[in-house]
Amino acid sequence: MRLSQYFLPVTKDVPSDAAIVSHQLMLRTGMVRQNGAGIYSWLPLGFKVLKKIEQIVREEMDRAGAVEMLMPTLQQADLWRESGRYDDYGEEMLRITDRGGRDMLYGPTNEEMITDVFRGYVKSYKQLPLNLYHQQWKFRDEVRPRFGVMRGREFLMKDGYSFDLSEAAARVSYQRMFAAYLNTFDRLGVTAIPMQADPGPIGGDLSHEFLMLAESGESAVFCDSEVLDVPAPGLDFDFGDEAALAAEMDKRTQYYAATDEKHDEAAFAQVPDARKTEARGIEVGHIFYFGTKYSEPMGAGVQDSDGNVVPIHGGSYGIGVSRLVGAIIEACHDENGIVWPASVSPFDVGLVSMRPKDEACAAGCDAAYQALKAAGFDTLYDETDDRAGAKFGRMDLIGLPFQIIIGPKALEKGVVELKIRKTGEREELALDAAIARMRALA
RNA sequence: CGGAGCGUGGCGCAGCCUGGUAGCGCACUCGCCUGGGGGGCGAGGGGUCGGAGGUUCGAGUCCUCUCGCUCCGACCA
Numbered sequence: 001m002r003l004s005q006y007f008l009p010v011t012k013d014v015p016s017d018a019a020i021v022s023h024q025l026m027l028r029t030g031m032v033r034q035n036g037a038g039i040y041s042w043l044p045l046g047f048k049v050l051k052k053i054e055q056i057v058r059e060e061m062d063r064a065g066a067v068e069m070l071m072p073t074l075q076q077a078d079l080w081r082e083s084g085r086y087d088d089y090g091e092e093m094l095r096i097t098d099r100g101g102r103d104m105l106y107g108p109t110n111e112e113m114i115t116d117v118f119r120g121y122v123k124s125y126k127q128l129p130l131n132l133y134h135q136q137w138k139f140r141d142e143v144r145p146r147f148g149v150m151r152g153r154e155f156l157m158k159d160g161y162s163f164d165l166s167e168a169a170a171r172v173s174y175q176r177m178f179a180a181y182l183n184t185f186d187r188l189g190v191t192a193i194p195m196q197a198d199p200g201p202i203g204g205d206l207s208h209e210f211l212m213l214a215e216s217g218e219s220a221v222f223c224d225s226e227v228l229d230v231p232a233p234g235l236d237f238d239f240g241d242e243a244a245l246a247a248e249m250d251k252r253t254q255y256y257a258a259t260d261e262k263h264d265e266a267a268f269a270q271v272p273d274a275r276k277t278e279a280r281g282i283e284v285g286h287i288f289y290f291g292t293k294y295s296e297p298m299g300a301g302v303q304d305s306d307g308n309v310v311p312i313h314g315g316s317y318g319i320g321v322s323r324l325v326g327a328i329i330e331a332c333h334d335e336n337g338i339v340w341p342a343s344v345s346p347f348d349v350g351l352v353s354m355r356p357k358d359e360a361c362a363a364g365c366d367a368a369y370q371a372l373k374a375a376g377f378d379t380l381y382d383e384t385d386d387r388a389g390a391k392f393g394r395m396d397l398i399g400l401p402f403q404i405i406i407g408p409k410a411l412e413k414g415v416v417e418l419k420i421r422k423t424g425e426r427e428e429l430a431l432d433a434a435i436a437r438m439r440a441l442a
Numbered sequence: 443c444g445g446a447g448c449g450u451g452g453c454g455c456a457g458c459c460u461g462g463u464a465g466c467g468c469a470c471u472c473g474c475c476u477g478g479g480g481g482g483c484g485a486g487g488g489g490u491c492g493g494a495g496g497u498u499c500g501a502g503u504c505c506u507c508u509c510g511c512u513c514c515g516a517c518c519a
Contacts, residue, residue: 009452037510157519283518286519323519354478386480387480389481396479
């Protein structure tokens with residue numbers, strides 16, 4: 001993409017009420033624009049990151065055997081009356097009336113709707129287990145939205161739902177998602193620690209939330225530092241291996257890790273002093289096993305092998321996709337701006353032309369741009385005639401992992417300058433060598 | 443929901459207390475210079491001061507109402 005044809009409204013100034021660094025950086029880089037309290041437009045740069053995260057989440061859900069679909073944002077109140085949550089959910093639910101006077105709502109989550117889909121088609125235990133998910137906008141009418149997209153009212157969430165014949169089978173499904181989440185966060189370039197959680201309004205008796213450590217986190221976190229070093233299951237993990245699934249969960253739950261809500265001083269005291277970690281965390285995922293909480297009242301049952309109709313055992317699994325954009329920035333920035341993990345960076349590399357008005361330089365840069373694209377790098381090509389300082393500042397600010405800087409002098413020498421954003425390291429080398437180097441580092 | 447604030451060119455802010463020609467920085471347009479870390483000089487364009495009502499000879503400024511937004515606390519992907 002040529003910068004002159006792109007829409008990248010970067011600014012120097014940022015509203016003084018943008019309280020946390022990720023929000024400030026998202027505004028400065030023109031990733032989002034606020035349209036109302038907790039409601040944001042995703043501008044091109046931010047939208048690209050959102051889509052990258054969404055795609056990684058999709059790939060990891062699919063790898064774990066979940067099946068993608070899409071449900072609407074607007075739901076009928078009657079469905080929620082069946083589960084009893086229409087009255088229970090409270091003021092956080094945005095309620096709407098259509099022209100016919102029907103009570104509608106903007107979905108804050110989709111347990112009822114997925115249960116309705118399920119019960120409409122699935123009648124036999126032979127069709128189980130089943131795990132369906134979607135990535136759809138949600139609305140929760142928070143009393144106090146804040147921190148930009150980290151706590152918006154409208155937000156993009158991946159929510160998945162598992163259906164099993166028995167509690168034992170449902171627990172395997174739960175563990176499968178547990179392992180899939182570890183891989184997902186690992187690919188997103190962040191460390192998220194699973195912690196025992198209260199099931200909350202979703203209900204159920206088995207629940208973990210995944211917390212990313214960050215100074216601006218809303219929850220206090222207490223953990224054994226060893227849990228941070230347990231590697232993710234890996235992309236070749238066998239999600240059909242029940243023993244391995246249980247082991248992945250045990251590997252982590254053997255260590256103490258809790259948010260302030262669940263914190264147990266006595267248990268924490270058992271952790272060796274050198275490994276006691278007290279930090280702040282951002283909740284980026286939450287998984288629940290809730291048994292028959294929805295299937296019973298809503299009549300979602302299947303026939304078992306004896307012909308008896310039994311309610312299915314359910315679980316639900318959420319990842320805050322739009323929140324992750326902010327959360328990743330919280331974890332990945334320096335004094336010059338964002339430092340994207342390669343997997344979610346809006347572009348792979350920024351190409352900076354030092355003298356776009358110099359014919360030789362322009363031609364050399366154009367050629368480099370084509371070569372980078374041909375090599376498979378999504379490239380942001382700055383061929384504007386801004387001054388060098390402005391270009392460097394802007395590139396650093398938006399935080400692409402690599403910058404290729406080309407000026408007349410380097411061209412004469414037959415080299416380009418490769419800058420690694422994360423380390424600030426610069427190196428002069430031939431374009432082919434730079435491409436090889438970026439491949440090696442990616 | 444309790445407490446505290448803020449709405450003034452596209453963005454960030456001052457002006458309000460003590461009423462009297464609407465200002466600064468950035469951005470933008472034009473010209474010249476400059477050219478590897480957000481450059482310089484000069485000349486320009488752009489604002490119903492969130493909205494409504496009131497007080498006043500006169501309201502960005504004072505009063506009332508209203509809408510929107512933010513921050514601190516209790517709650518949440």
